[in-house]
Amino acid sequence: MSPGPAAAIAAAVRAGERSAASAVQESLTAIAAGADLGAFNAVTAEAALARAEAIDSAVAAGEDPGPLAGVPVALKDNICTRGTPTTCSSRILEGWEPPYDATVVDLLNAAGAVVVGKTNMDEFAMGSSTENSAFGPTRNPHDPGRVPGGSSGGSAAAVAGGLTPLALASDTGGSIRQPAALCGIVGMKPTYGRVSRYGLVAFASSLDQIGPMARTVTDAALLYSVIAGHDPLDSTSIPEPVGNLNGALAGDVDGLRVGIVTELCGEGIDGDVLARLEAAAGALASAGAEVGEVSVPAAVFGLSAYFLIAPAEASSNLARYDGVRYGLRVPAPGAVDMNVATRTAGFGDEVKRRIMLGSFALSAGYYEAYYGKALKVRTLVMRDFAAAYERFDVLLAPTSPSVAFRFGERTANPLTMYLSDVCTVASNLAGHPAISVPFGSGADGLPVGVQVMAPALGEDVMFRAAAALERLLPGTQPAAARAGSAGAVTKGTAP
Amino acid sequence: MSNRPGGGADIVWEAGSPGLDAPAGTEWEMVIGLEVHAELLTRTKLFSASANSFGGEPNSHIDPVCLGLPGTLPVLNRHAVELAIRVGLALGAEVQPSIFARKNYYYPDMPKNYQISQYDRPINVGGSLELPSGKVVGIVRAHLEEDTGKSTHVGGAGRIDDAAWSLVDYNRAGVPLLEIVSHPDLRSAAEAREYVTELRATLLAVGASDGKMEEGSLRVDANVSVRPLGSPELGTRCEIKNVNSLRSLGRAVTFEARRQIELLSSGERVTQQTRHWNEDTGRTSALRSKEEATDYRYFPEPDLVPLAPDPAWIEQIRAGLPLLPRQRRHRLAAATGQPPARLALVVERGQDELALEATEAGADPEAVLKHLEQNLADGTDRLTAAGLAELITMEQSGELTSNQVKEVLAEMVTSGESPATVARRAGFESVGAGELAGVVDRIIGEHPAEWQRLCAGDDRERKKMRGFFTGQVMRATKGQANGRDVAALLADRAGTDGL
Amino acid sequence: MAERISRHDVVHVAWLARLELSDEELERFTSQLADVLDHAADVEALDLDGVPATSHPYPVGNVLRDDVPEPGLDRAEVLAQAPETEAGQFRVPPVRGEAP
Ligand SMILES: [Mg+2]
Numbered sequence A: 001m002s003p004g005p006a007a008a009i010a011a012a013v014r015a016g017e018r019s020a021a022s023a024v025q026e027s028l029t030a031i032a033a034g035a036d037l038g039a040f041n042a043v044t045a046e047a048a049l050a051r052a053e054a055i056d057s058a059v060a061a062g063e064d065p066g067p068l069a070g071v072p073v074a075l076k077d078n079i080c081t082r083g084t085p086t087t088c089s090s091r092i093l094e095g096w097e098p099p100y101d102a103t104v105v106d107l108l109n110a111a112g113a114v115v116v117g118k119t120n121m122d123e124f125a126m127g128s129s130t131e132n133s134a135f136g137p138t139r140n141p142h143d144p145g146r147v148p149g150g151s152s153g154g155s156a157a158a159v160a161g162g163l164t165p166l167a168l169a170s171d172t173g174g175s176i177r178q179p180a181a182l183c184g185i186v187g188m189k190p191t192y193g194r195v196s197r198y199g200l201v202a203f204a205s206s207l208d209q210i211g212p213m214a215r216t217v218t219d220a221a222l223l224y225s226v227i228a229g230h231d232p233l234d235s236t237s238i239p240e241p242v243g244n245l246n247g248a249l250a251g252d253v254d255g256l257r258v259g260i261v262t263e264l265c266g267e268g269i270d271g272d273v274l275a276r277l278e279a280a281a282g283a284l285a286s287a288g289a290e291v292g293e294v295s296v297p298a299a300v301f302g303l304s305a306y307f308l309i310a311p312a313e314a315s316s317n318l319a320r321y322d323g324v325r326y327g328l329r330v331p332a333p334g335a336v337d338m339n340v341a342t343r344t345a346g347f348g349d350e351v352k353r354r355i356m357l358g359s360f361a362l363s364a365g366y367y368e369a370y371y372g373k374a375l376k377v378r379t380l381v382m383r384d385f386a387a388a389y390e391r392f393d394v395l396l397a398p399t400s401p402s403v404a405f406r407f408g409e410r411t412a413n414p415l416t417m418y419l420s421d422v423c424t425v426a427s428n429l430a431g432h433p434a435i436s437v438p439f440g441s442g443a444d445g446l447p448v449g450v451q452v453m454a455p456a457l458g459e460d461v462m463f464r465a466a467a468a469l470e471r472l473l474p475g476t477q478p479a480a481a482r483a484g485s486a487g488a489v490t491k492g493t494a495p
Numbered sequence B: 001m002s003n004r005p006g007g008g009a010d011i012v013w014e015a016g017s018p019g020l021d022a023p024a025g026t027e028w029e030m031v032i033g034l035e036v037h038a039e040l041l042t043r044t045k046l047f048s049a050s051a052n053s054f055g056g057e058p059n060s061h062i063d064p065v066c067l068g069l070p071g072t073l074p075v076l077n078r079h080a081v082e083l084a085i086r087v088g089l090a091l092g093a094e095v096q097p098s099i100f101a102r103k104n105y106y107y108p109d110m111p112k113n114y115q116i117s118q119y120d121r122p123i124n125v126g127g128s129l130e131l132p133s134g135k136v137v138g139i140v141r142a143h144l145e146e147d148t149g150k151s152t153h154v155g156g157a158g159r160i161d162d163a164a165w166s167l168v169d170y171n172r173a174g175v176p177l178l179e180i181v182s183h184p185d186l187r188s189a190a191e192a193r194e195y196v197t198e199l200r201a202t203l204l205a206v207g208a209s210d211g212k213m214e215e216g217s218l219r220v221d222a223n224v225s226v227r228p229l230g231s232p233e234l235g236t237r238c239e240i241k242n243v244n245s246l247r248s249l250g251r252a253v254t255f256e257a258r259r260q261i262e263l264l265s266s267g268e269r270v271t272q273q274t275r276h277w278n279e280d281t282g283r284t285s286a287l288r289s290k291e292e293a294t295d296y297r298y299f300p301e302p303d304l305v306p307l308a309p310d311p312a313w314i315e316q317i318r319a320g321l322p323l324l325p326r327q328r329r330h331r332l333a334a335a336t337g338q339p340p341a342r343l344a345l346v347v348e349r350g351q352d353e354l355a356l357e358a359t360e361a362g363a364d365p366e367a368v369l370k371h372l373e374q375n376l377a378d379g380t381d382r383l384t385a386a387g388l389a390e391l392i393t394m395e396q397s398g399e400l401t402s403n404q405v406k407e408v409l410a411e412m413v414t415s416g417e418s419p420a421t422v423a424r425r426a427g428f429e430s431v432g433a434g435e436l437a438g439v440v441d442r443i444i445g446e447h448p449a450e451w452q453r454l455c456a457g458d459d460r461e462r463k464k465m466r467g468f469f470t471g472q473v474m475r476a477t478k479g480q481a482n483g484r485d486v487a488a489l490l491a492d493r494a495g496t497d498g499l
Numbered sequence C: 001m002a003e004r005i006s007r008h009d010v011v012h013v014a015w016l017a018r019l020e021l022s023d024e025e026l027e028r029f030t031s032q033l034a035d036v037l038d039h040a041a042d043v044e045a046l047d048l049d050g051v052p053a054t055s056h057p058y059p060v061g062n063v064l065r066d067d068v069p070e071p072g073l074d075r076a077e078v079l080a081q082a083p084e085t086e087a088g089q090f091r092v093p094p095v096r097g098e099a100p
């Protein structure tokens, strides 16, 4: 098991073999060179360099800055950072500077990481292509004519393009895993409640989780280990302690029971993607895993439930953007008119669609038919997964039904865009951990990700399978992709 | 569990004019249910750690959570839950596992544009409140929710509909509230006031709220409807808001019932709506913009987890409850033989403990209550039960006249001294026995004809003359003679057992 | 198939959500939302009788915080983010009518 680029930086910085300042400067240089990717909404160069110097002083003084010492990290722009704008790529929050830090930001700082900026995203994390950003799209480092996926497209592109070794993002229906797959990196959604949501601007509260994006499974595990744990500021935070993952990352898959979810490998999944999934299953089998097929019947209904539950919660979560306390205000003669004018001007179409859909699903006369029913479907999804995990340790499925698509390809019909999440939403509904691991390329040489799912708090076994997949991929090159026309994207990890 | 109509109505209107559903001569009955919002006496807010304190500079007790800033999450205040349970237990409610829900509506003083409240699974369900009159009012529920901020409407003489702009202060946002909803069991303005008074006393007793209506820590909304007397059905109700005192409550429900009766009597309908009580005009008026027909879109609050208080915790809270006003009335009733209704005032003033002790010390309960009701309205301060009992003995033995008793009592309240000490200092000491006998004999000698009438007259005559001689003796002793001693001496001289 | 969401419904939810729609948007959003609801109709095939609702994916309960005050936010820092302020308060255009 080779250390990932983040682990390498941290090890070197902790050992006094290289400075945090040089690591951060290298990342800042790469960010500047990769500006065409549109990965960042804000770069906090000055603060990052100052912090890097503080870390270097600490090392010089014999202190250990922590497991992420000097590692540059990008944050999705829905994670609150005190004094640095947090916009959710929305006009309605443009310029808003939170007066507090998210819990994960505190944890990053305590671990010696250096936040270098805020990354672009679909507005309020609603989308699968990062085309819904009010500040322009992010480009896929593998092909600038294609989307990086979404909603965490900025974080995915930053890591895949070599701008930062690590990024944090959020996953409500696949927003970490799908862009990770499309950009050829590792993206992981933890068990719901494993990572504090305090300071994550809510999209859908019962589905949202913050998780790591990295170029290797070990780096993802490293970042995950830093941010996971109980937080008294989040009532839904899980109190059980977080285990050490070292054994899992080094372990083999001999005897591991791996189930391929048949419902997620059928209609609507491209052949090149299915071929890579089969290759992954074969590789695990050859390494000693017991691979079989498993049916999770309710998984196919996940998307329907998801597109009622998530908008319903969003319609309420986004009610607070009303022009009164922060963010945009469009003046009008009365308070109600002002609310309407502000929200009408401040939100993009996708956000409006979902807010209206969610309001409808909750409204008098429709609650039982839509929201109420969706919560019951959620129960079925959980039951079916529970049954599957009686027979299998982990489940395997594609992450995305296709490789990265071209800009504009799915914007005309929102439903076609929603279908991008078909393989990922079930884990969010169930609250289970899942990770997307790059496993070669499909059509047009574009990356394909394979998804490993595990039961609640099964991060250990999930990482075990993911690390094995990474090792088993022939010609493994867990390095940054070259950004086609994005100019000279330098690798942030050259020693 | 509640007094149903059919004789309970103490206010009945007669319709002025006949209406379609209301023939001439219809007698109407008022039906009232109350929703009381009580701010709970916690140190911090319901879901965050900034201070729950009244007043102060605007926006000086704010934090990211109570401001509803993006990314913030609520965490429930244990003490607020305990206070809610205390109230629930005091009302005899069932304390049950509960969840929180979001109630969605827009208003600038509500930071998230949804209120975290409880909806289909509140912490307390059922229960009742017994009023001093003995009436038992059913309780539907008592649930936890967060308060909003405070809007000040500027310009337009402060009237909300003419304001030029509004200012919002979020100090109150997130303050814990307990919303206590009664059944529509109340039948008059007086009963509505009695209910709020008793509920307030109960909240104070368990330490849940300071109950200050004028400061808004106790707020009352009244659901009012009317129906023909004896009808089992409920009429269409209106919810009256902005009732800020007990007096307003009485006025508002009376006005609203009259308004509804007039409508019904002239063949019109009552439209279900929320109405605003205007203290200045003494009228209720419909609140505007009802076309949005309040679709609150309640759904379970995903940021909070279910609350299922440990039964052991509930029992511990129950064990720590003080005696409630109702229990104190009943306790005093048992000790004094008086009906609880009469004892409400004494209990309300917190004088029941004193009354009990004085009674136990042997004082006549009636006399104890009379003094507490009539002479101690301003409080009992340093008065002790023993002192009060002793004073009542002195009064009843005739040692002190009733005027002297009042004076002595007033002194005892401030000085804490015994009645004997006070009376002695004031020169209220009784005339000595020997001296008194001399005075009686002298006066008999001075009025032989009257004495003859006392000794030989009929009952009426004797009674009249007894009064005459007693008066003479009192005048001669400047009122310091003990009435009982005088009577005994007169009886002795007349050779009778008593006069 | 019955109309899953009407223009009238969309007007209503736009009002609930404090959004204003042009005629073109009303048309477009109505048909797009109908598409999504049509797709969601696949759950009608499921027998959900007696199935409980799941609102939280992980069972955590009774999370309570001690009633201990902590310093709040600096008012100036908060008001600095507000569109309009006056005398230490958030200023808004006139609010016509009370909270519902
Ligand atoms: Mg209410």
Ligand SMILES: [Zn+2]
Pocket: B037, B145, B179
């Ligand atoms: Zn309420």
